[in-house]
Amino acid sequence: MTLEDLGYNNELEEYRKKQNLDSFDIGRVVLEHRDRYTVKTESNEFDCELIGNLRFTITNKNELPSVGDWVAISEYDEDKALIHAVLPRYSTLERKAVGKSGESQIIAVNIDVGIIIQSVNRDFSINRLERYLTICNASNIEPFIILSKIDLIENLELEELLIQVQERIKNVPIIPLSNQSKVGIDDVISKLAKGKTFCLLGSSGVGKSTLINTLIGEELMYTGEISENIDRGKHVTTHRELIVSEHGILIDNPGMREIGITDATEGFEMTFDEVLNLSQDCKYNNCTHTNEDGCSVLRALDRGELNSQTYENFLKMKKERIHYESSAAERKKKGKDLGKLIKNMKKNNTKY
Secondary structure, three states: OOOOOOOOOOOHHHHHHOOOOOOEEEEEEEEEEEEEEEEEOOOOEEEEEOOOHHHHHHHHHHHHOOOOOEEEEEEEEEOOEEEEEEEOOOOOOEEEOOOOOOOEEEEEEOEEOOOOOOOOOOOOOOOHHHHHHHHHHOOOOEEEEEEEEEOOOOHHHHHHHHHHHHHHHHOOOEEEOOOOOOOOHHHHHHOEEEEEEEHHEEOOOOHHHHHHHHHHOOOOOOOOEEOOOOOOOOOOOOOOOOOOOOOEEEEOOOOOOOOOOOOOHHHHHHHHHHHHHHHOOOOOOOOOOOOOOOHHHHHHHOOOOHHHHHHHHHHHHHHHHHHHHHHHHHHHHHHHHHHOOOOOOHHHHOOO
């Protein structure tokens, strides 16, 4: 295996040289375990921890290494190493931290493509698909959608679902897939590429781990049995993991019940570009698209030119984004105020 097989590129190598990191080995984080990390290099895997200086200079937990990060390491014992530096990320896939106002949580980093997987049976939701698209668009990560478990429904029902999705989500590839019959597997493989990183996103039990096992040709990821009562697999993935295959680099994720939106203005606008394009003709620049006279969005909605569910999801996610931004601004202000207070206290203490 080469570093290029792991996704290494010329930009990372140039940074490595400029920062005088040539004397260190380079590897990629494939697993996180609290304060320890499994790092894969060209020839080995190491159990790693941060050097003290790096640990104490980090001011935000999101600066800690994440699955997908490139790190400079030095071996100090058999299969053990220290992390001396984290190389720059070219993309960061994140969501609003669950239960924490104004905070974000990293899903994975240095991702090229987001594979959004949703099963066609119990948990099918286009609203959720739009949320996943927004977090991908916010990081300039190319998305494509897999509708899994198509063997559980009739062809006519599948065709109707595809029409519903394509009516609301345009210009994003959609692949119907059955992990059981292998229908659609070749289409998925055609989207993959060696040396590129693909992050699997979806709720619990939609078949992410099963798809990885199919792509790598072995039972590497443990999967639960299908429940006859609810027609879905049990959620068994409990951590993020990076797997290198002949088709590309795959990152499996635990199922996400909540996909909260952060301050992803650009990603939000890309997801709802139809609404944003309509808003260009609104009478008022600050139109909220809820009750104003001369609102082109409401006019299109009344005429049936804009899908009502798209509109409702747009308003809901817009409200979440604004709330996150205000909460994040408030947290930042409190942090600055606390910093000033501590600085003044230290200054006053030196006078005595």
